[in-house]
Amino acid sequence: MCLSAALTPHIAALDDDRRVFCALAYHGSGVAMASWSGRAVAALSVGAQGAGAAIPAVMATPPRRFTMPALRRAWLRLAYAGFRLKDEVL
Numbered sequence: 001m002c003l004s005a006a007l008t009p010h011i012a013a014l015d016d017d018r019r020v021f022c023a024l025a026y027h028g029s030g031v032a033m034a035s036w037s038g039r040a041v042a043a044l045s046v047g048a049q050g051a052g053a054a055i056p057a058v059m060a061t062p063p064r065r066f067t068m069p070a071l072r073r074a075w076l077r078l079a080y081a082g083f084r085l086k087d088e089v090l
Helices: 030-045 069-089
Strands: 010-013 021-024
Touching: 010 030, 021 030
Parallel strands: none
Antiparallel strands: 010 021
16 A cells, blocks of 8 residues: 555656656555556656546646655554544444
8 A cells, every 4th residue: 555645646757767657656546546557657658648648637746745754654554544444434
């Protein structure tokens, strides 16, 4: 499970090397989102134009850095516990 601070997936080329692409932070929608993201990254990597290469702006926005990164694991444990409670209630 990969979470981002904004709770949105991310697809883009890396800033350090524009030939390397990433797709991450699916928030539990991994199978469907990874399939869609894989096609989108493939289209980006070959410079395709059109609907196949269109990445929604919210997914193209770089993920925010976590507040107090030294506490990242504690934040994630808290998030997992919160989502577990939410799942049990619903």
